[in-house]
Structure formats: structure tokens, C-alpha cells
Amino acid sequence: MRYRLIFAGQFVFTLAVAAFLMVPAALSISAGVTVSYFRGIRSGVTLQWIVQVWELYAGTILLSFVVAFATLAVTLLAGVPAAYALHVRGGRLARVVEELITLPLAIPGLAIALALLLTYGGFGDFRRSWLFILAGHVIFTMPFMVRSVLAVFGTIDIKTLDEGAASLGASPWRRFRDVIVPNAMPGILAGSLMVVTLSLGEFNLTWMLHTPLTKTLPIGLADSYASMRLEVASAYTLIFFIMIIPLLVAMQLFADREQRK
Amino acid sequence: MSTANGHGASVSVQACGKTFADGTRALESATLDIARGETLVLLGPSGCGKTTMLRIIAGLELPDEGGTVLFDGKDVTSEPIEQRNVGMVFQSYALFPNMSVADNIGYGLKVRGVPRQERAARIAELVALTNIAGLENRRIDQLSGGQRQRVALARAVAIRPRILLLDEPLTALDAALRDRLRGELNRLLRALGITTIYVTHDQAEAMELGDRIVVMRKGTIAQIGTPREIYFTPRNRFVAEFIGAANIIESPVEDGHLVLSGGRQPLRSGINLAVAVAMIRPETIQVVEAGRAPLSGTIDSVSFVGDRQRLVISGTSRKPLTVDAPNAVQVRPGEEVGLLVAPESVRLLPLED
Ligand SMILES: Nc1ncnc2c1ncn2[C@@H]1O[C@H](COP(=O)(O)OP(=O)(O)OP(=O)(O)O)[C@@H](O)[C@H]1O
Numbered sequence: 001m002r003y004r005l006i007f008a009g010q011f012v013f014t015l016a017v018a019a020f021l022m023v024p025a026a027l028s029i030s031a032g033v034t035v036s037y038f039r040g041i042r043s044g045v046t047l048q049w050i051v052q053v054w055e056l057y058a059g060t061i062l063l064s065f066v067v068a069f070a071t072l073a074v075t076l077l078a079g080v081p082a083a084y085a086l087h088v089r090g091g092r093l094a095r096v097v098e099e100l101i102t103l104p105l106a107i108p109g110l111a112i113a114l115a116l117l118l119t120y121g122g123f124g125d126f127r128r129s130w131l132f133i134l135a136g137h138v139i140f141t142m143p144f145m146v147r148s149v150l151a152v153f154g155t156i157d158i159k160t161l162d163e164g165a166a167s168l169g170a171s172p173w174r175r176f177r178d179v180i181v182p183n184a185m186p187g188i189l190a191g192s193l194m195v196v197t198l199s200l201g202e203f204n205l206t207w208m209l210h211t212p213l214t215k216t217l218p219i220g221l222a223d224s225y226a227s228m229r230l231e232v233a234s235a236y237t238l239i240f241f242i243m244i245i246p247l248l249v250a251m252q253l254f255a256d257r258e259q260r261k
Numbered sequence: 262m263s264t265a266n267g268h269g270a271s272v273s274v275q276a277c278g279k280t281f282a283d284g285t286r287a288l289e290s291a292t293l294d295i296a297r298g299e300t301l302v303l304l305g306p307s308g309c310g311k312t313t314m315l316r317i318i319a320g321l322e323l324p325d326e327g328g329t330v331l332f333d334g335k336d337v338t339s340e341p342i343e344q345r346n347v348g349m350v351f352q353s354y355a356l357f358p359n360m361s362v363a364d365n366i367g368y369g370l371k372v373r374g375v376p377r378q379e380r381a382a383r384i385a386e387l388v389a390l391t392n393i394a395g396l397e398n399r400r401i402d403q404l405s406g407g408q409r410q411r412v413a414l415a416r417a418v419a420i421r422p423r424i425l426l427l428d429e430p431l432t433a434l435d436a437a438l439r440d441r442l443r444g445e446l447n448r449l450l451r452a453l454g455i456t457t458i459y460v461t462h463d464q465a466e467a468m469e470l471g472d473r474i475v476v477m478r479k480g481t482i483a484q485i486g487t488p489r490e491i492y493f494t495p496r497n498r499f500v501a502e503f504i505g506a507a508n509i510i511e512s513p514v515e516d517g518h519l520v521l522s523g524g525r526q527p528l529r530s531g532i533n534l535a536v537a538v539a540m541i542r543p544e545t546i547q548v549v550e551a552g553r554a555p556l557s558g559t560i561d562s563v564s565f566v567g568d569r570q571r572l573v574i575s576g577t578s579r580k581p582l583t584v585d586a587p588n589a590v591q592v593r594p595g596e597e598v599g600l601l602v603a604p605e606s607v608r609l610l611p612l613e614d
């Protein structure tokens with residue numbers, strides 16, 4: 001009896017917490033499809049705001065995905081070999097490098113952006129292109145990739161596996177492809193998931209680095225909140241959800257399947 | 262047997278020492294020659310540099326300046342392991358968790374570009390040879406320790422290496438399995454005829470497998486010899502005590518006899534020393550009736566271990582003597598006995614080492 005009461009209490013509490021988090025999201029989403037937020041849902045349901053957002057901001061959405069996947073590509077190509085090298089090499093130098101890579105986690109995004117602007121602001125073409133934002137995102141997300149790959153290397157004896165493959169005649173590249181990457185897969189997938197979601201949602205840094213022609217989705221969102229009707233901004237949020245949730249689910253499923261294998 | 266390659270290479274390690282980056286001196290400069298097809302065992306206590314020596318031969322570790330490693334007379338010191346064509350079995354096996362048993366065994370062949378069909382045939386051959394039929398499609402984490410050991414061996418041998426290197430391949434297994442696999446491994450190594458270097462800290466393993474044994478101590482080679490040489494004629498006290506049981510007796514010498522509290526033990530003729538450090542193996546001491554041997558002592562304890570009984574005898578020398586007697590001999594603690602030791606069974610060791 002007492003146990004059931006406790007269970008019921010916990011259950012209600014959980015529901016309350018979930019509701020506290022979910023209701024704002026639901027309200028925001030519903031606002032995006034109502035004719036007038038002030039008159040409520042009775043004013044009717046419409047897709048006009050969504051269409052409007054799409055017309056105004058399709059470019060930012062596209063750019064966000066381009067930046068996110070380019071960031072993923074760079075962090076994969078540089079981060080996984082870096083983690084491998086750091087792990088195999090070991091020693092003090094490796095630890096220093098690891099700390100350096102991790103440093104951006106502790107530095108506010110604004111500061112990183114400022115440093116980038118100070119250093120590269122003068123290179124006009126670079127400054128104006130989306131590659132400038134990409135650079136910021138890579139700095140910001142790299143620690144997540146390197147750390148999650150390193151975490152996996154810590155649980156399997158990657159150095160001995162590497163030596164095992166070498167003893168069978170495999171070249172360094174072959175070893176990396178056949179043995180290191182497949183065994184680091186759980187970490188690579190977890191890292192990728194974080195990199196893509198962080199990049200898609202990144203605001204601080206991007207806000208400093210963007211130009212009117214290189215706006216990402218979160219920047220567009222802020223823009224619409226500041227200058228548009230609330231319904232438009234809400235429709236924008238809705239689009240963000242629609243875009244990112246299937247992506248997250250897909251990546252999570254993929255990661256789960258890989259882990260079970 | 263079709264897997265017999267008999268094309269093992271000779272190995273020569275010349276003046277190879279190893280100082281690690283942190284300053285640890287793991288191996289003093291050592292020289293070692295291993296004949297084609299020979300099985301050489303590196304034996305010694307933990308931390309004495311066995312693995313380091315093996316890794317230098319493998320190409321996983323570079324010897325200090327001045328050291329060279331030769332395979333069949335060719336200098337391979339600067340070649341990394343992937344170019345040396347050696348098979349290696351790691352203590353932890355290092356099997357690839359992302360591949361099946363068959364893919365593990367075939368990996369070295371795949372890397373060498375051996376066509377699929379030929380690969381499959383070779384894998385089947387090794388599966389049969391190492392007794393792991395039926396496990397080909399298992400994942401590594403679905404294997405027992407003994408099975409992993411066999412897969413690791415099959416994988417190392419699949420590439421027909423010139424030299425097979427094994428680092429304590431049986432240590433991770435329980436005692437019974439270890440004994441069984443040791444026998445199997447011995448037959449397999451003989452059948453393959455590859456030059457083999459085998460690291461262990463287990464003297465029984467070393468005795469059974471080695472054509473020659475290298476006893477190592479603190480980064481140096483204490484002695485190299487056949488199991489018999491190492492056992493019967495250890496060069497110093499460390500080797501004598503490390504291999505088998507040994508009674509080490511320090512005593513004054515008087516006209517060719519050790520002068521002990523329990524009597525005078527004759528030595529081989531022609532020994533002219535004032536003081537000696539002598540080694541007597543427990544099984545070379547014969548227990549006889551009191552008064553019928555030059556040495557005497559009192560039985561302290563008797564432990565019956567089945568095939569023999571181990572006696573501890575006091576009053577003969579300063580330290581109690583260990584004696585292995587046949588299991589049929591009737592003795593009781595407290596009994597006074599005579600001890601007969603042939604002069605040839607007393608091995609003199611250097612005074613200091
Ligand atoms: N990478 C390394 N860096 C520094 N010191 C090392 C390194 N590898 C080994 N050593 C040291 O070198 C010495 C010899 O090590 P080695 O692994 O060769 O011993 P071993 O005889 O194989 O011992 P065990 O039976 O315990 O495996 C040890 O003191 C060890 O701590």
C-alpha cells in the first residue's frame with residue numbers, strides 16, 4: 001500500500017515535470033498554426049505563417065543544414081584521427097593537446113567569436129562566406145567529437161588491437177580503417193549526434209559571426225522574434241522541430257542499432 | 262602436414278638495450294642468437310624485460326642506439342612490424358571485436374591480397390588445426406578464454422610467418438586448461454617448424470616448450486641454455502632458485518668436502534676452494550637409514566604430494582634442507598635419517614652474483 005502511494009506520488013511528479021517542459025513547446029507550436037494568437041485557437045487554424053516563414057527564411061534553414069553537416073564532416077575527418085593519435089601517442093604532450101581541444105567548452109561562445117573576428121575579420125571574402133561560421137562551429141563542437149571517441153578508446157585496448165593488426169601486416173591507414181574506426185563506432189556516432197545537434201542549435205557564436213547573407217536557423221529565429229508577429233516566430237519554431245526531431249530520432253536509432261551489433 | 266612451413270628465419274639480436282622515454286631502463290644491452298626453427302623461451306620474474314625483448318624482435322619497439330635485429334642475416338631494425346612478417350600472439354590476444362572468428366583468422370591474408378577462395382581454404386585448415394570447428398561465425402565476445410587463445414594462435418599462424426612470437430599466451434587461462442593447451446601448443450609448434458620465441462614466467466611451461474631457455478633478471482640475461490642445462494647446471498644462484506626447487510648451501514670446504522653441521526659432503530674431485538656456495542636439488546638427495554650416509558639430519562615435516570613426498574630436514578646444514586623422496590619411503594617427523602648425495606649432484610655456484 002505504502003509502496004503504491006510512493007509510486008503514485010512519483011508518477012504524478014514526473015507527469016508534472018514533463019508537463020512543465022512540454023506545455024510551452026506545445027503552446028509555441030500551436031501558436032504557429034493559429035490565425036491569431038491573441039484570439040486563441042478559436043480564430044482558426046492556418047498554414048499561412050509557415051508558408052511565410054518558408055518564403056522568408058528557407059535560406060537560413062538550408063544554410064543551417066549545410067553548416068551542420070560540413071561541421072560534422074570536418075570534425076569526423078580531423079577529430080577521429082586526432083583522438084586516435086592522442087590515444088596512441090599518450091604522454092604529456094598528448095594531454096596538453098587534449099586540454100587545448102577541450103578548452104572551447106569552457107570559453108563563452110562570444111569570446112571565441114570575438115577572437116575569430118579579431119584574427120580573420122580582415123579577410124573579407126572569408127569573413128563574408130558561410131565558411132566563417134563553419135570555422136566557429138568546428139572549434140565549438142570539436143571537443144565533443146574528440147572526447148566521445150577518446151572515451152571509447154579508453155574502454156577498449158585500442159593500442160593492442162592496433163599492434164595486433166600491424167603484426168598481421170596492415171599498414172597504418174588499413175589498421176585505422178579496418179580496426180580502429182569500426183571499434184570506435186559507438187563513440188563516433190555519439191559524437192556525430194552531438195556535433196550535428198549542437199551546430200544546428202548554436203546561437204551565441206553564430207550570432208557574432210553571421211552577416212545578413214549568412215544567417216543560420218537560430219539566427220533567423222531570433223530575427224523573426226524581434227521583428228515579426230509572434231505567430232510567424234512560432235511557425236518558425238515549429239519548422240525547427242519538424243526538421244530536427246526526425247533527424248535526432250534517425251541518428252539515435254542508427255546509434256542504437258550499431259551498438260547492438 | 263600441409264601447414265608445415267619449415268621456412269622459419271633465424272633471428273639475431275645484437276647489443277639491443279631499451280631505455281624508455283621516461284628513463285626506465287627495461288633492458289640492458291643484450292645479444293641473442295636464435296636458430297632457424299628453434300623454440301626459444303624467455304623466462305623470468307615480472308618486470309625483468311621479457312616483453313620488451315619480444316617487442317624489439319617484433320618491431321613494436323625500437324632498440325636503443327647501436328642495437329640491431331637481424332632476420333636471416335638481414336638487418337630489419339628499422340622495419341616496422343607490418344613489414345617483418347612475424348606472427349604475434351598477445352597476452353590479451355588482441356582479437357578484433359568487430360570481426361567474426363573466421364575474419365580474424367583471415368585478416369592477415371586479406372591484407373596481403375589473398376583471393377577469397379584461397380583465404381577460405383586456409384581458414385578452414387587452421388580451424389581444423391587449432392580445434393575450433395563450429396566457431397567460425399561467432400563474435401569474439403562469444404568465445405571462452407581457451408577458444409580465444411586458439412583463435413589468436415590461428416590468426417598469427419595463418420600468414421605463414423617466418424617467426425612466431427608469443428607473449429604469455431596461456432597466462433590468462435585457468436591452471437587445468439593451461440596444462441592441456443601447453444601440450445597442444447607444443448605439438449603444434451613442433452609441427453609448424455617455425456622459429457618461435459615464447460615469453461613466460463612459468464618455468465614448467467618454459468621447460469616443456471623450449472629448445473633453449475633464456476633466463477632473464479632485471480633487464481639482463483642471467484643464463485641461456487637447454488632446459489637440462491638450466492636445471493642441472495645453473496650458472497648462478499638466481500637461476501638455481503628461479504628454476505625448480507634448490508637447496509643453496511654456503512659452507513667451508515676442507516680437502517674436497519663441504520663441512521656441514523650434519524657431516525661432510527664429498528665434492529667432485531679437483532675442487533680447491535676455501536668456501537663454497539653449493540646447490541643440491543631436492544630429488545638428488547637420497548634418504549637412508551641413520552648412520553649409513555656421510556650426512557645426517559632430523560625430519561621436521563613430511564608433506565605427501567602424491568607422486569612423491571617432500572621432506573624438510575633440519576640439523577644437516579644451517580638452513581633446513583628440502584628433500585624429495587619417493588612416495589613409498591616410510592618416514593615420520595622426528596626421525597633421524599642419513600642423507601646420501603652423489604658428488605656430481607652438488608653444483609658449485611659463484612660466491613657472489
Ligand atoms: N612503455 C613503457 N614505458 C616505461 N617503462 C616501461 C614501458 N614498458 C615497460 N616498461 C618497464 O620496463 C620494465 C620491463 O618491462 P617488461 O614489460 O619488458 O617486463 P616483463 O618481463 O614482460 O614483465 P611481465 O612478466 O610482468 O609481463 C618494467 O620495469 C616496466 O615497468
Ligand SMILES: [Mg+2]
Nearest residue numbers: 311312313428
Ligand atoms: Mg610481459
